Amino acid sequence: MPIIIATILLTSAQIASANDSDGDGTDDLNDDFPNDPCADTDTDGDGLPDTVVSGCTSYSVTAYTSFEDPFTNGAKYYDTGDQSLSRYLWNNANEPHIAHNQTTGSEMGFSLFYRSTGGVGLTDGDFFGTANYTGTVGNYTDGAQGYQMGDVDGSTTLILDSVTADSMALDIYVQGGSSNSYEASDNLIVRFVGASSTVELVNVTGATGGSNNGGFATYMGVWTSLSGDISSLGQGNLEIEFVSNSQTESVYIDNVAFTSQSQLVEDTDDDNDGWDDVDEVTCGTDPIDSNDFPSDSNGNGVCDATEGDDFDGDGIPNDDDPDDDNDGYDDIYDAFPLDPTEWDDADGDGIGSNTDTDDDGDGWSDSDEADCLTDSGSAFSVPDDNDGDGVCDIMDIDDDNDGYEDENDCAPYDPNISLLDCDGVCGGPSMIDACGICGGDDSTCSDCAGVPNGDAVIDECGICISGGNQTTCVIDSDGDGVDDDSDMFPDDNEEWGDFDGDGIGDNADTDDDGDGCEDSSDDLPTNPNECFDTDGDGIGDNADTDDDGDGWSDDDEVNCEGEGDNPQLDADSTPVDSDGDGLCDHPMDLDDDNDGWSDEDEESCETEKADPNEAPTDIDTDGICDHIDLDDDGDGVLDTDDSFPTDVSEWMDTDGDGLGDNSDLDDDGDQFSDEDEAECGSNPSDSDSTPRDSDGDGICDSLDDFNDSESDDTPGLGIMSMISVLALAALARRE
Numbered sequence: 063m064p065i066i067i068a069t070i071l072l073t074s075a076q077i078a079s080a081n082d083s084d085g086d087g088t089d090d091l092n093d094d095f096p097n098d099p100c101a102d103t104d105t106d107g108d109g110l111p112d113t114v115v116s117g118c119t120s121y122s123v124t125a126y127t128s129f130e131d132p133f134t135n136g137a138k139y140y141d142t143g144d145q146s147l148s149r150y151l152w153n154n155a156n157e158p159h160i161a162h163n164q165t166t167g168s169e170m171g172f173s174l175f176y177r178s179t180g181g182v183g184l185t186d187g188d189f190f191g192t193a194n195y196t197g198t199v200g201n202y203t204d205g206a207q208g209y210q211m212g213d214v215d216g217s218t219t220l221i222l223d224s225v226t227a228d229s230m231a232l233d234i235y236v237q238g239g240s241s242n243s244y245e246a247s248d249n250l251i252v253r254f255v256g257a258s259s260t261v262e263l264v265n266v267t268g269a270t271g272g273s274n275n276g277g278f279a280t281y282m283g284v285w286t287s288l289s290g291d292i293s294s295l296g297q298g299n300l301e302i303e304f305v306s307n308s309q310t311e312s313v314y315i316d317n318v319a320f321t322s323q324s325q326l327v328e329d330t331d332d333d334n335d336g337w338d339d340v341d342e343v344t345c346g347t348d349p350i351d352s353n354d355f356p357s358d359s360n361g362n363g364v365c366d367a368t369e370g371d372d373f374d375g376d377g378i379p380n381d382d383d384p385d386d387d388n389d390g391y392d393d394i395y396d397a398f399p400l401d402p403t404e405w406d407d408a409d410g411d412g413i414g415s416n417t418d419t420d421d422d423g424d425g426w427s428d429s430d431e432a433d434c435l436t437d438s439g440s441a442f443s444v445p446d447d448n449d450g451d452g453v454c455d456i457m458d459i460d461d462d463n464d465g466y467e468d469e470n471d472c473a474p475y476d477p478n479i480s481l482l483d484c485d486g487v488c489g490g491p492s493m494i495d496a497c498g499i500c501g502g503d504d505s506t507c508s509d510c511a512g513v514p515n516g517d518a519v520i521d522e523c524g525i526c527i528s529g530g531n532q533t534t535c536v537i538d539s540d541g542d543g544v545d546d547d548s549d550m551f552p553d554d555n556e557e558w559g560d561f562d563g564d565g566i567g568d569n570a571d572t573d574d575d576g577d578g579c580e581d582s583s584d585d586l587p588t589n590p591n592e593c594f595d596t597d598g599d600g601i602g603d604n605a606d607t608d609d610d611g612d613g614w615s616d617d618d619e620v621n622c623e624g625e626g627d628n629p630q631l632d633a634d635s636t637p638v639d640s641d642g643d644g645l646c647d648h649p650m651d652l653d654d655d656n657d658g659w660s661d662e663d664e665e666s667c668e669t670e671k672a673d674p675n676e677a678p679t680d681i682d683t684d685g686i687c688d689h690i691d692l693d694d695d696g697d698g699v700l701d702t703d704d705s706f707p708t709d710v711s712e713w714m715d716t717d718g719d720g721l722g723d724n725s726d727l728d729d730d731g732d733q734f735s736d737e738d739e740a741e742c743g744s745n746p747s748d749s750d751s752t753p754r755d756s757d758g759d760g761i762c763d764s765l766d767d768f769n770d771s772e773s774d775d776t777p778g779l780g781i782m783s784m785i786s787v788l789a790l791a792a793l794a795r796r797e
Contacts, residue, residue, distance in 0.1 A: 086115070105350045106334030112350065114328050124227045126319040127170040128205040129192045170223050170318065172209075173442050177217040179305070189312070190218060203233040203285050204317035211304045212237075212312035217249075219303040220315065224409070224423050224441050226297045227320035230254055231289040234264070234302075235314040236281040244268030244278040249305040250313060252288060256295025257425055263288045285316075292320075297411070297423050299441075337365075344368055373400055408439050415439075426454075433457055448475050561588055612636050614646075622646035640672045659687070666690055681708050716747050723747075741765065 081089045082096075090096040094104035094111070100118030101111030174190055193210040202208040211218050234252065238244060245268040252264040266277025275282060292298070300320075304313045330338050332350045339349035345356035345365035356365035364381040371380045374388035384392045391405040397414065398404040404414025409423030419427045424441040431438040434445035434454035445454030449463035459467045462477040472488035473479035483490030484500035492501040499507075509516035510526035518528035536545040542555040550567070551557040557567025562576030572580050579593035585602070586592040592602025597611030607615050614622070614636055622637035637646030641656035653660050655674040664671035667678035667687035678687030682696030692700050699713040705722065706712040712722025717731030727735050729747050736746035742753035742762035753762035 104329065105332045106329070106352065108329065108331075108334055110327065110329035112329055112332045124320045124322040125170050125223070125225045126317075127172065127222070128202070128317055129207045129209045129315075130169060130205045170225070172220060172222045174211075175219045175221060176214075177219075179216045189213065193314075198237050198312070199235045199285070199314050202314075202316045203287075208314050208316035210312055210314050211302075213306065213309040214304055215307050217303060217305045219301050221442075222300040222318065224297055224299050225320050227322045228291070228293040229289060229322075230292055230300060230318075230320050231287065232300070232318040233285050233287050233316045234281055235285050235316075236278055236283075237312040237314070238275055238278060238282050238310065243308060243311055244275040244306070246270045246276070247305065248276075248278070248307070248311070249303070250278065250281070251301075251303040253303075254290065254292045254295060254298055254300050255425070256292060256298035258294065258296050260298075261290050261292055261295060263290050297409075298425065341365065374402070409441065430454065449477065562590065610635075618646065641674065663687065682710065717749065738762070 081091070082093070086093065086099040086102055088102040093102045094107075095101045100115045101113065103112045104110065105112055189210055189212040191210065192207050194207050199208070209220065211220065232252070236250065248268040250264055250266050251262060253260055253262040264281070266280070268278055269276035280286075300318065302313070302315055330340070332339055333348070333352040333355075335342075335352040335355040337345070337347070337349075337355050342349040342356060345367045347356050348354040356367065358364065359366050362381040364379075372378065372383070373380050373386045374383070376383065376388055380386045384394075385396070386393055386399050387396070387402040389396065389402040389405055393399040396405045397407040401414065404416050406415040407413065407418070408415050408421040409418070411418065411423055415421045419429070421428055421438050422441040422443075424444045426434070426436070426438075426445055428438040431443075431445060434456055436445050436454075437443035445456075447454050447458070448461045449458070451458065451463055455461045459469075460471070461468055461474045462471070464471065464477040464480050466480040468474035471480050472482050476489075479489035482488055483492040484494050485492040494500050494502070508514045509518040509528070511518040511528060513528075516528065518526050537547075538545050538549070539552045540549070540555040542549065542558055544558040546552040549558045550560045554567065557569055559568045560566065560571070561568055561574045562571070564571065564576055568574045572582075573584070574581055574587050575584070575590040577584070577590045577593060579587075581587040584593050585595040585598075589602055592604050594603045595601065595606070596603055596609045597606070599606065599611055603609045607617075609616050610619075612619075612635075619635070619637060639646050641653070643656055655664075655670070655672050655677075657674040657677040659667070659669070659671075659677055661671040664678060667689045669678050669687075670676040678689060680687050680691070681694045682691070684691065684696055688694045692702075693704070694701055694707050695704070695710040697704070697710045697713055701707040704713040705715045709722065712724050714723045715721065715726070716723055716729040717726070719726065719731060723729045727737070729736050730745070730749040730751075732739075732749040732752045734742070734744065734746075734752055739746040739751075739753060742764050744753045744762075745751035753764070755761065755766070756763050757766065757768065759766065
């Protein structure tokens with residue numbers, strides 16, 4: 063069988079040039095794979111690349127069958143057993159190749175399952191199995207053989223081995239005896255049943271009376287290729303199910319193939335010296351130099367540099383130990399030779415059978431198969447699940463999922479039929495008519511009014527009525543005025559009610575509601591949860607949050623220390639609430655007069671805590687009242703040191719003139735401004751320190767150029783100015 067391999071080149075591959083066919087950057091003369099952009103070097107010339115470019119992928123056939131294994135030419139499948147028995151057919155001796163458990167070679171294994179639908183069964187010339195050239199189909203699409211299912215007289219399902227792949231493809235051919243051969247009961251389904259879901263490629267039925275063969279017509283008389291994406295379904299099986307009942311009706315299958323995307327395989331021994339590249343790196347030799355290989359003195363395949371590993375610590379090196387993990391299974395038979403907890407992997411999924419919850423990979427857990435009495439180690443042994451609900455039939459109480467349990471279902475495997483009719487026929491049409499006759503037509507009897515097929519009936523009062531207008535009848539056996547339906551003591555004319563159900567009528571019962579409070583002292587005698595209603599509001603004290611109805615809850619009254627032992631029961635005893643905020647002054651309200659100052663602060667500030675018009679003053683609004691604030695104006699100067707304790711902008715008055723130094727232009731009051739004193743070098747805060755003014759012209763000597771006498775000259779014309787004037791005059795004279 064030819065294997066089709068399609069290689070997908072990455073879009074990021076380099077553009078090929080005249081001397082670089084695959085565009086991988088290596089000239090064809092130096093490229094061992096000139097047409098493959100994923101590799102360029104093969105040191106040992108064995109056809110496997112030393113390395114593969116990351117991301118280069120290929121698609122190849124994972125599994126396939128063309129049904130080319132030898133078969134019994136021209137043989138038919140005969141079965142003289144129970145024609146209505148449903149079973150697998152692979153283990154019948156001396157019969158044609160109906161099923162095939164492939165263990166070697168490349169052809170996939172397959173099995174056939176037969177399910178009876180009550181027809182003539184497998185006794186009238188049915189054919190199942192591989193077949194070669196026939197006049198019906200001519201040549202098969204691949205090879206000389208295919209698979210035929212004909213005149214199945216029931217339902218047959220061809221099941222191929224379990225496989226995991228990205229896509230599947232197959233060819234089918236439908237044979238029909240005439241233009242109206244396939245009927246509505248005939249069916250053809252091609253599906254892949256995966257671990258996560260199922261994909262159907264074909265699901266067709268015939269037509270009523272066989273007219274035009276229904277959906278079968280699409281596939282009749284011609285080979286049709288089918289394909290589908292199964293990449294997301296997980297491990298599963300291809301199934302072809304065929305239902306028919308005529309010798310001229312057959313389905314042929316050929317060329318089944320499963321393809322998957324896989325990474326190209328790198329050469330594990332680049333220099334072909336018999337040593338794996340990884341081993342050579344571990345052993346310290348060059349993996350691309352065939353003349354440089356590891357030393358192995360004892361010839362056991364393990365280099366001397368790494369000799370001596372002993373996984374199970376039994377004193378025998380791994381290379382000489384037939385059972386490295388000491389689990390009792392020799393390495394050659396152990397699927398996990400370095401795992402003492404695992405040795406078998408029945409389905410080859412890489413998970414040991416001890417850990418694997420589905421050893422055979424058939425989609426049914428081992429525990430389910432144990433419950434369902436199938437072999438958890440064989441993918442061909444799967445539980446029957448008629449309705450496909452994931453519960454096997456022997457565990458499912460409703461095998462057809464029609465809402466009727468099997469024990470009450472006359473057709474437990476048919477969701478369309480459930481009950482016997484009045485004739486005892488499963489799913490039959492007969493019904494009991496109005497006259498009580500099975501299969502009757504309601505015409506053989508009259509109603510209670512004597513009208514044939516009338517609608518009159520006897521009502522519960524014994525009166526014949528029609529039209530649904532039932533008369534009202536009242537029975538009062540003891541004549542106490544309460545009809546028997548409502549009378550708890552219908553034979554005792556002194557009693558009719560028993561509110562607490564204690565067997566004592568309410569008229570005689572001194573505690574009607576059974577709450578332990580006699581009716582004479584019970585404010586709510588028909589409420590078993592209440593005895594008292596202090597405020598008479600109709601709500602018992604147990605449920606009433608304000609027993610005395612004074613507007614204060616019971617909890618608040620207790621917490622607010624009201625007057626008396628039970629203030630919550632005394633409407634005249636209410637908590638004090640000076641500010642009317644709903645919080646009692648003591649102990650709940652922390653600010654009785656609601657002036658923004660807590661009671662505790664007002665006590666410290668010596669103001670009235672219950673008078674909102676008498677609140678502490680706080681000039682600097684720092685939250686500390688002035689009465690206890692050491693710096694009332696918050697200017698950083700304690701009140702004891704502040705000449706202006708309530709003025710944040712002033713704190714000192716050096717000359718005592720009532721004007722703070724910050725705004726006073728002459729702090730010490732010596733008639734010299736602070737600015738002049740600063741320029742003249744005297745202390746602006748000391749009235750005894752004043753600027754010297756020898757000539758009394760109002761300009762201190764340090765700033766006065768003529769400080770020895772009064773002068774009419776321009777104030778401030780000093781010696782430097784005079785020198786400048788003389789210099790200018792001399793210069794003018796020279797010119």
